[in-house]
Amino acid sequence: MKYLGLIWSALYRKPLRSFLTLASIFVAFLLFGLLQSVSVAFSEGVDFSGVDRLIIAPKYSIIDPLPENHAVAINAITGVELVSHRSWFGGVYQDTSQFFPRWPVPPESFLAMYPEYLLTDAEKAAFVQTRTGAIIGRPLAETYNLKLGDKIPLIGDIWPNKDNTVWEFDLVGIYDVANESVETDQMFINFEFFDEYRQWSQGTVGNIVAKINNPDDSAAIAAEIDRLFANSSDETKTTTEKAYNQMFAKQVGDIGLIMTGILSAVFFTILLLTGNTMAQAIRERIPELAILKTIGFSNVSVLMIVLCEALLIVLVGSLPGLMLAAGLLTKFSQSVSVFNGVELSGFIVAQGVGLAFLMALIVGLPPALRAMRLNIVDALGDHQ
Amino acid sequence: MAETLIEIADIAKDYHRGKVAIPVLSEISLQIEKGDFLALMGPSGSGKTTLLNLIGGLDTPTSGSISIDGERIDKLTQGKLAAWRSRHVGFVFQFYNLLPVLTAEKNVELPLLLTNLNRKERKKRALAALAVVGLQDRASHRPTELSGGQEQRVAIARAIVSDPGLLVCDEPTGDLDRATADEILELLQLLNREYGKTIVMVTHDPKAADHANHCLYLDKGSLSGSQTA
Ligand SMILES: Nc1ncnc2c1ncn2[C@@H]1O[C@H](COP(=O)(O)OP(=O)(O)O)[C@@H](O)[C@H]1O
Ligand SMILES: [Mg+2]
Numbered sequence: 131m132k133y134l135g136l137i138w139s140a141l142y143r144k145p146l147r148s149f150l151t152l153a154s155i156f157v158a159f160l161l162f163g164l165l166q167s168v169s170v171a172f173s174e175g176v177d178f179s180g181v182d183r184l185i186i187a188p189k190y191s192i193i194d195p196l197p198e199n200h201a202v203a204i205n206a207i208t209g210v211e212l213v214s215h216r217s218w219f220g221g222v223y224q225d226t227s228q229f230f231p232r233w234p235v236p237p238e239s240f241l242a243m244y245p246e247y248l249l250t251d252a253e254k255a256a257f258v259q260t261r262t263g264a265i266i267g268r269p270l271a272e273t274y275n276l277k278l279g280d281k282i283p284l285i286g287d288i289w290p291n292k293d294n295t296v297w298e299f300d301l302v303g304i305y306d307v308a309n310e311s312v313e314t315d316q317m318f319i320n321f322e323f324f325d326e327y328r329q330w331s332q333g334t335v336g337n338i339v340a341k342i343n344n345p346d347d348s349a350a351i352a353a354e355i356d357r358l359f360a361n362s363s364d365e366t367k368t369t370t371e372k373a374y375n376q377m378f379a380k381q382v383g384d385i386g387l388i389m390t391g392i393l394s395a396v397f398f399t400i401l402l403l404t405g406n407t408m409a410q411a412i413r414e415r416i417p418e419l420a421i422l423k424t425i426g427f428s429n430v431s432v433l434m435i436v437l438c439e440a441l442l443i444v445l446v447g448s449l450p451g452l453m454l455a456a457g458l459l460t461k462f463s464q465s466v467s468v469f470n471g472v473e474l475s476g477f478i479v480a481q482g483v484g485l486a487f488l489m490a491l492i493v494g495l496p497p498a499l500r501a502m503r504l505n506i507v508d509a510l511g512d513h514q
Numbered sequence: 515m516a517e518t519l520i521e522i523a524d525i526a527k528d529y530h531r532g533k534v535a536i537p538v539l540s541e542i543s544l545q546i547e548k549g550d551f552l553a554l555m556g557p558s559g560s561g562k563t564t565l566l567n568l569i570g571g572l573d574t575p576t577s578g579s580i581s582i583d584g585e586r587i588d589k590l591t592q593g594k595l596a597a598w599r600s601r602h603v604g605f606v607f608q609f610y611n612l613l614p615v616l617t618a619e620k621n622v623e624l625p626l627l628l629t630n631l632n633r634k635e636r637k638k639r640a641l642a643a644l645a646v647v648g649l650q651d652r653a654s655h656r657p658t659e660l661s662g663g664q665e666q667r668v669a670i671a672r673a674i675v676s677d678p679g680l681l682v683c684d685e686p687t688g689d690l691d692r693a694t695a696d697e698i699l700e701l702l703q704l705l706n707r708e709y710g711k712t713i714v715m716v717t718h719d720p721k722a723a724d725h726a727n728h729c730l731y732l733d734k735g736s737l738s739g740s741q742t743a
Contacts, residue, residue, distance in 0.1 A: 426600025
């Protein structure tokens with residue numbers, strides 16, 4: 131298009147102003163790409179396909195306990211290969227800022243359930259046999275300079291022990307992980323010792339994990355588990371690990387609503403800023419636009435030129451923003467559990483591009499109309 | 515007797531302030547021959563720019579008729595008038611009115627964007643027009659890198675690039691020193707004599723008017739003429 135040079139040159143008129151405008155649009159669309167993707171992933175139903183581990187959590191609140199006996203009942207369901215469970219210890223190590231998750235688990239079924247935690251056979255045996263045994267990930271061991279045989283003292287803030295003293299665990303294993311998506315900053319504790327020595331709630335667990343023989347049955351078995359405990363005093367909600375992680379984040383609030391709120395605020399600000407910038411830019415250029423008309427550019431071509439400038443600015447800012455969002459999500463979906471499986475879908479890219487066009491129209495139309503209506507004689511007269 | 519290019523018959527032009535009509539020009543009739551170089555003089559506010567804008571098709575008269583090369587431009591719609599200007603008139607203003615972000619060459623090329631010429635052809639013609647005004651070596655300079663006289667030459671190159679028969683110039687030397695003004699006036703004379711452009715030039719400056727073939731005086735909206743060399 132032969133007007134492209136003319137339109138493109140608008141970006142160079144005030145380089146700093148263009149840069150700031152582009153940067154704010156870039157940030158807005160980066161946020162759009164990230165937040166919209168997360169929000170969509172969070173609002174999707176639970177996807178059971180290909181999943182062979184189910185999380186059985188209390189139906190109403192993730193802080194309610196479940197009876198340990200549920201695990202036995204679940205194990206009896208046909209198609210369930212293995213059952214384990216975990217609880218939330220909380221606790222304080224050194225001081226409250228040194229936080230990493232600590233989970234009491236039954237060592238034997240835990241190790242069978244999660245082959246992705248890599249330990250030597252000797253360490254595995256020690257974890258199973260040591261009543262006060264605990265294992266931690268290698269990065270944690272390095273951070274706190276812990277070696278096998280060390281004692282790890284934890285203050286039981288949620289779970290005081292029967293002597294009201296500091297809990298003490300023996301480090302019997304330092305695990306590596308089989309792949310990047312497994313979190314390494316965790317500590318696992320022998321559940322049996324924890325359960326006996328805590329002051330109350332014996333025989334309860336945080337949630338139960340079931341491994342099933344055939345992933346194709348996961349949805350059906352999940353439904354069967356929840357039916358089994360329906361109308362009992364401890365109803366369950368069975369879901370996938372991914373959905374459970376997201377549910378954890380959802381406790382914070384309605385993610386979709388928060389995201390939409392943030393995005394609306396961002397876009398409202400950007401619209402005001404960009405709209406103001408465009409209006410100002412046009413005011414400065416009235417003599418130039420008058421000369422284009424003098425030369426013989428029609429009112430409609432002047433309108434289109436100004437609109438295309440707005441579109442150019444918005445696209446040059448927004449497309450790289452969306453691209454960076456896609457890149458970051460690809461990276462995070464491997465390494466950050468909340469982003470597991472979150473991706474920038476084609477639909478969101480299309481939404482983003484649509485939004486860019488809408489934004490160009492909103493910020494570009496008022497100055498474009500003004501340019502179109504500009505009267506040559508008045509405009510040249512004002513200048514002289 | 516040469517052919518008449520511009521035929522103005524009994525035109526009037528009023529401006530409106532609110533509901534009040536302010537007459538600026540009345541009962542003006544005028545003929546300008548093809549190949550003429552006419553200077554239009556008169557005190558400030560006498561309506562020189564208004565008359566020039568009517569001749570250049572930037573505005574339409576309240577009454578009366580204007581034909582240029584046989585075409586009744588007072589009858590044209592805004593869109594048609596714009597297209598007509600792009601083919602038939604070149605404009606030169608006191609303040610050059612170049613686009614600051616474009617190079618001299620791209621400024622000169624602007625009117626050609628309205629034609630069907632391809633990029634190569636447009637570049638060739640823009641450079642040729644710059645050569646006519648003596649600025650072929652400044653093609654890649656931006657307006658801020660040029661002197662006032664050079665900017666006005668670029669504006670003149672832009673006015674002639676699509677080869678219109680008529681140039682209208684509103685105080686083209688009003689912002690220039692004497693020596694530079696004379697160079698610009700000589701350039702206009704050259705365009706008139708060698709390239710056959712018909713020129714209508716508004717000026718305050720009697721020395722500038724000396725470069726023209728005729729001079730007309732406009733006072734309080736009516737014309738009186740005088741013949742010069
Ligand atoms: N667009 C306009 N609206 C209202 N009045 C105008 C407009 N343009 C010019 N005038 C008035 O018309 C008169 C003639 O103006 P103009 O043609 O610019 O004079 P000159 O060029 O001879 O100085 C002036 O009184 C001026 O105020
Ligand atoms: Mg004037």
